[in-house]
Amino acid sequence: MIEYALLFAFTCYGLALLMNIYRIIQSPGPGDRILALDTLVVNAIALLALFGILEGTTVYFEASMIIAMTGFISTVSFTRFLLRGDIIE
């Protein structure tokens, strides 16, 4: 049963990643593009967690932790650049 649920979750997150990529390519403004990038990072973390279940290892959690941190920092710096015209003042 877990295998089918895992397959379902993989399909959902794959479709979600495709939607995010569509939003990044065709977007009404820079704010939406940053939001789509942030969602892409979060979905990538979920995919890594699912891949860890599939393989049965905990190796991928360090990678997802680092992805979470870089995603947060990059989103904050993008918005900071749009807000202030400068990242580190």
Added chain:
Amino acid sequence: MIIEILISACLVISGVFGLVGSFGLIKLPDPMMRLHAPTKATTLGVGGALVASMLYMHFVNGTFSFHELMITLFLFLTAPVTGNFLAKTHLHLNRKASDLPPTATDRPWATYESDEMRERIEAAEDASAD
């Protein structure tokens, strides 16, 4: 068996929430509305996936790890911060100060307060507090 049902339910709920969050990013009409879908639904979705992973590692593999809890905590802490920053960016780029309702104080909206204005107001507040 119960554990298996629990893990499968977590996985299915997480998948549905992740899909709904990303679909809302495309579907919703207004930028402020679009902010809702990813920051809430997707965060819950990734939380579900990480809880499922933790249960699986504990009950099926027999190894317990705190990493999932750390990642969940980190995501739950950072999602509101990024949401706030994105909302401020949207206000800054797409709305004029005259479009917004009054703040009911003598200070303007924080996004439109210039550095000189803030210094002047804070110096006046310090002077009145002394």
